[in-house]
Amino acid sequence: MSAPEVALLDYGAGNVRSAARALERAGMRVRLTATPDGLENAAGIVIPGQGHFRQVMEAFDAAGLRDPVLAAARAGQPILGICVGMQLLLTGSEEAPGVPGLDLVSGQVRRFTPAPERKVPQMGWNALEPRGDSPLLRGLPTPAHAYFVHSYYVPEDVPVTDGALTTFGVPFWAAFSAGNLHATQFHPEKSGAVGLGILNRFRQHVLNG
Amino acid sequence: MLTRRIIPCLDVQNGRVVKNVRFFEDHRDAGDPLTLARAYEVQQADELVFYDITATHEGRSLMLDVAVQVAEQVMMPLTIGGGINALTDFRQLLHAGADKISVNSGALTRPELIREASDHYGAQCVMLSIDAKRRPGGEGWTVHRAGGRVDTGLDLIEWATRGQALGAGEICLNVMDADGTRAGFDLHATRAVSRAVDIPVIASGGAGKLQDFRDVLTTGEADAALAASVFHFGELTVPQVKAYLAAEGLPVRPEWREQ
Numbered sequence: 097m098s099a100p101e102v103a104l105l106d107y108g109a110g111n112v113r114s115a116a117r118a119l120e121r122a123g124m125r126v127r128l129t130a131t132p133d134g135l136e137n138a139a140g141i142v143i144p145g146q147g148h149f150r151q152v153m154e155a156f157d158a159a160g161l162r163d164p165v166l167a168a169a170r171a172g173q174p175i176l177g178i179c180v181g182m183q184l185l186l187t188g189s190e191e192a193p194g195v196p197g198l199d200l201v202s203g204q205v206r207r208f209t210p211a212p213e214r215k216v217p218q219m220g221w222n223a224l225e226p227r228g229d230s231p232l233l234r235g236l237p238t239p240a241h242a243y244f245v246h247s248y249y250v251p252e253d254v255p256v257t258d259g260a261l262t263t264f265g266v267p268f269w270a271a272f273s274a275g276n277l278h279a280t281q282f283h284p285e286k287s288g289a290v291g292l293g294i295l296n297r298f299r300q301h302v303l304n305g
Numbered sequence: 306m307l308t309r310r311i312i313p314c315l316d317v318q319n320g321r322v323v324k325n326v327r328f329f330e331d332h333r334d335a336g337d338p339l340t341l342a343r344a345y346e347v348q349q350a351d352e353l354v355f356y357d358i359t360a361t362h363e364g365r366s367l368m369l370d371v372a373v374q375v376a377e378q379v380m381m382p383l384t385i386g387g388g389i390n391a392l393t394d395f396r397q398l399l400h401a402g403a404d405k406i407s408v409n410s411g412a413l414t415r416p417e418l419i420r421e422a423s424d425h426y427g428a429q430c431v432m433l434s435i436d437a438k439r440r441p442g443g444e445g446w447t448v449h450r451a452g453g454r455v456d457t458g459l460d461l462i463e464w465a466t467r468g469q470a471l472g473a474g475e476i477c478l479n480v481m482d483a484d485g486t487r488a489g490f491d492l493h494a495t496r497a498v499s500r501a502v503d504i505p506v507i508a509s510g511g512a513g514k515l516q517d518f519r520d521v522l523t524t525g526e527a528d529a530a531l532a533a534s535v536f537h538f539g540e541l542t543v544p545q546v547k548a549y550l551a552a553e554g555l556p557v558r559p560e561w562r563e564q
Contacts, residue, residue: 111402113373113402114376114377114380114402117377117378146427212503215504217428219474220307220505221351223308237563239559239561241561245429263306286382286404288346293563
């Protein structure tokens with residue numbers, strides 16, 4: 097069986113080279129694309145994103161990706177959002193009030209409240225606490241840590257049940273799976289063997305490759 | 306719980322890691338940044354810092370190649386520093402694949418560089434590195450520049466808090482009195498900076514033994530510890546330091562294997 101091909105959206109929201117190589121290392125073929133052309137032919141769509149929610153969303157819209165990605169999501173095509181690429185699956189974000197996210201998962205992305213013992217952004221390695229059964233985490237040995245860099249988070253009370261929580265003052269979704277939607281707040285491409293293990297599981301359990 | 310980070314640092318000149326890295330003498334090429342980065346990835350170091358000590362234009366472009374290679378081949382966070390003077394340097398190195406950029410003298414020359422970089426690329430990728438030295442016979446520490454050769458007279462705590470206000474996301478503090486002594490990190494200076502700012506503080510300079518790491522992460526109140534020679538010379542390994550810290554009750558990322 098040939099390696100499944102994922103479309104990695106290179107729409108100007110950060111450097112995607114590390115993500116591309118990590119996906120390849122996990123046995124996927126990567127097609128970098130800045131446009132929606134041919135998205136429907138990919139085994140999966142990977143949405144990266146770094147920076148401000150508003151800028152990322154504007155770049156996403158400017159590339160004409162909103163409707164095609166929504167259509168792909170509704171057609172059941174596997175989607176993997178990473179970092180801000182996870183957050184934009186939500187309805188919106190406290191970082192940019194009024195800027196519409198993709199609303200594939202209902203809820204608002206929230207900002208961490210800084211505290212003397214809790215410096216924001218959260219930057220570093222934190223533990224994953226598996227919940228339910230996400231194909232991204234199936235059989236992943238614990239304790240497993242992943243690398244985070246973020247000031248905003250997907251709160252625990254959004255309507256998903258499968259994934260992993262991480263605690264940084266509050267518990268939040270570090271990763272989730274909801275039907276064909278998958279996402280990680282951490283950077284799998286920076287998370288060493290754990291990150292590779294999670295991308296391998298995306299290929300194996302989600303793309304069946 | 307967010308874990309404390311252990312960060313090896315490598316000096317690069319003209320695209321090659323310099324100083325004899327004894328630990329890796331068995332490898333084919335002990336000066337190859339990618340080989341060394343991979344070895345530290347196997348050790349599950351939490352991040353890696355490459356410090357470019359090149360003075361020439363050609364050397365700078367070789368550093369960009371290093372960043373590209375390491376960022377593409379090694380799945381760990383990568384910081385690059387050395388000779389960062391302009392927003393262009395940030396852009397080039399971030400585009401090459403670095404996750405964070407460490408700025409030192411360039412920010413002393415023009416502090417607004419911190420704000421510009423932070424506004425453009427986010428505070429999380431702006432690491433303000435500070436070389437400090439205790440005031441002769443006096444209280445506190447002053448900031449040095451140009452690889453520590455010039456005393457700016459600037460107060461360490463003032464500069465650290467100003468750096469945070471300008472938008473730095475992290476401070477890497479190298480106390481020169483301790484650097485290279487292997488007599489331990491400077492706990493007083495590190496704690497003073499940690500208490501003065503709300504952003505993470507990486508302690509650098511002076512690591513010699515396991516207890517030094519514990520002391521700087523507890524008494525020194527640092528969020529991370531950076532070291533060069535103790536790791537390169539194989540006197541300590543990253544897993545050894547982490548196992549020790551875990552036994553001492555500190556939160557660290559344990560070694561992880563798929564099976």
